[in-house]
Amino acid sequence: MITPLIALLFGLLVTMLTGWFFWPNSGLNAKWKRASINTKRVLLEDALKHIYDCEYKSTSASLNSIAGNLNISGDQAARLIARLESMGLIQSTTKQLELTDVGRSYALRVIRVHRVWERYLADETSLGEMEWHNDADYKEHVMTIEEANELAASIGNPVFDPHGDPIPTASGELPEPSGILLNDLEAGQFARIIHLEDEPQTIYAQLIALGMYPGMLIRMNNKSAEKVSFIANGEERVLAPIFANNVTVDIIPEKEDSIEDNLRRLTDLKIGEQAEVVRISAACRGQQRRRLMDFGIVPGTIIMPELRSAGGDPTAYRILGTTIALRKEHARYIFVKQNSVILQ
Numbered sequence: 001m002i003t004p005l006i007a008l009l010f011g012l013l014v015t016m017l018t019g020w021f022f023w024p025n026s027g028l029n030a031k032w033k034r035a036s037i038n039t040k041r042v043l044l045e046d047a048l049k050h051i052y053d054c055e056y057k058s059t060s061a062s063l064n065s066i067a068g069n070l071n072i073s074g075d076q077a078a079r080l081i082a083r084l085e086s087m088g089l090i091q092s093t094t095k096q097l098e099l100t101d102v103g104r105s106y107a108l109r110v111i112r113v114h115r116v117w118e119r120y121l122a123d124e125t126s127l128g129e130m131e132w133h134n135d136a137d138y139k140e141h142v143m144t145i146e147e148a149n150e151l152a153a154s155i156g157n158p159v160f161d162p163h164g165d166p167i168p169t170a171s172g173e174l175p176e177p178s179g180i181l182l183n184d185l186e187a188g189q190f191a192r193i194i195h196l197e198d199e200p201q202t203i204y205a206q207l208i209a210l211g212m213y214p215g216m217l218i219r220m221n222n223k224s225a226e227k228v229s230f231i232a233n234g235e236e237r238v239l240a241p242i243f244a245n246n247v248t249v250d251i252i253p254e255k256e257d258s259i260e261d262n263l264r265r266l267t268d269l270k271i272g273e274q275a276e277v278v279r280i281s282a283a284c285r286g287q288q289r290r291r292l293m294d295f296g297i298v299p300g301t302i303i304m305p306e307l308r309s310a311g312g313d314p315t316a317y318r319i320l321g322t323t324i325a326l327r328k329e330h331a332r333y334i335f336v337k338q339n340s341v342i343l344q
Contacts, residue, residue, distance in 0.1 A: 042141050044089075045110045046070050047080055051090060051097055052107035056177060060096040105172055112168040113148040114140040115161035120151055122162035123286040129208050132162065133198045162285070164195030164214035164248070182239070182247040183228060185220040191249035192217055203246050210237050212247065215282035233281075233335060234263045266303065266317075266326075266334035274304035274318075275336035284333035296320045297334060 050069045054061035067077035081097065084090040089103030099107060117136045121127045127135065143151075149170050152158065160166055168174050179194050193216045198204045212232070221229040221236060228244040230237055239247075269275055277297055280289060296319055297303070306323060307316040314325040 043070060043072070043076075043080055044084065045106075045141060047084060048089060048099065048103055048107040049110055049114075051099055052104060052111065054096075055099065055104075056174070061098075062096055066097075108168045108172040108174070109145045110140050112152075112170075112172075113143050113145065115165055115167040116148045116152045116158070117143065118161045118163070119158045119167065120155055123155060123158075126287065129162070130201065130205060133201070133204075160214070162214070163198050164193070179248040179250045182230070182244040182249055183223065183241055185223075185230075185249060185251070187220050187222050189220050190217070190252040191220070192252060193247060194250050195248035197246035197248075203243050206239075206243055207246065210239070211283065212237070213281070213283035217252070218249070233265070263335045263337055266305075266331040266336055267315075267328050269305050269336065271305050271308065274302055275338055277301045277303055278335045278337050281333040281335065284330075288330065288333075292330065292334065295324050303334075303336065 047066050047070060050066055051061040054065065063074060063077050063081060066072075066080065067074050070077070070080075072080070081090070081092070084103070085092060088100055089106060090097050090099055092098075114136045117139045118132045121132045121135060122129075152167075152170075158167060166174050182191075182193075185191055193212060193214055195214060196204065196207050196212060216232055218230045218232045221231055223229065223241070223244075225241065228239045228241055230239075263278060264275065266275075277299055279299055280292055280297065284292065301319060304318045305315050306318050309315070314327045315331065316323050316325050317331075
């Protein structure tokens with residue numbers, strides 16, 4: 001006879017095995033899929049991407065940089081370079097490696113697939129920021145450029161990926177790099193974040209943990225050899241200079257109306273304290289953003305927290321004559337300012 005305890009333990013075992021097999025990126029199924037890709041082609045395409053990235057950033061690609069970027073030995077890198085040259089994809093000079101026109105076109109196709117897929121993951125799925133890059137690293141080697149073009153068309157032909165990198169057009173065009181590093185911003189200057197470097201992932205994870213995202217408006221507070229301090233969304237944020245080097249910004253000549261000094265997060269409101277919605281953070285994307293807008297959370301809407309659950313989450317908010325429940329993880333994306341309108 002099967003007792004409830006045995007049934008429960010069996011159910012837990014099945015759940016654990018299923019998770020172990022199907023878990024995104026690190027599950028057994030994901031590892032099998034990656035192992036099935038032609039390793040030589042992956043290295044070839046990754047090397048082309050690296051050389052293109054060096055050219056785009058006006059730095060030099062070399063045997064050592066390829067070995068370090070692809071995590072392979074110097075001998076492996078030398079053989080890979082020889083193969084790329086024999087295929088007419090690159091040419092060597094005394095100082096660096098350069099892409100041929102054919103190699104550059106190949107690299108741009110791989111980059112387009114990668115960035116279109118990241119944009120799709122950010123806008124159309126619930127996959128977290130830290131998983132986009134790894135998933136796209138796999139997809140870029142198995143998705144055809146035709147499939148990528150169809151996907152891009154279905155999501156509105158995006159121009160940038162979620163990190164702020166430009167997506168190559170179907171014809172292989174990219175705009176010139178723009179902006180300056182956050183480290184180069186002077187105290188008191190206003191700027192907009194236009195790019196967060198997603199590698200290495202340890203630094204990217206810290207930037208995400210600080211709530212940073214492309215489109216965020218900031219004001220430089222001060223900087224030193226030890227730290228960089230800036231104001232964003234009414235809060236001070238502090239980064240080590242090495243982390244700030246992974247953030248690119250565009251200077252805003254004068255303070256824009258959208259840079260508000262009195263902005264607060266919806267989660268900061270006390271029960272019974274009403275405010276006016278100013279905007280939803282650009283970090284809130286896709287289905288989650290559409291859900292908030294469906295609730296009527298748009299600029300100018302008056303909102304007020306009415307009741308919090310016993311555990312403090314979720315909170316019931318009064319909006320447009322009705323009550324909705326929002327968890328902190330969603331409400332923190334909503335920026336508000338105080339107002340004098342009385343809710344009915």
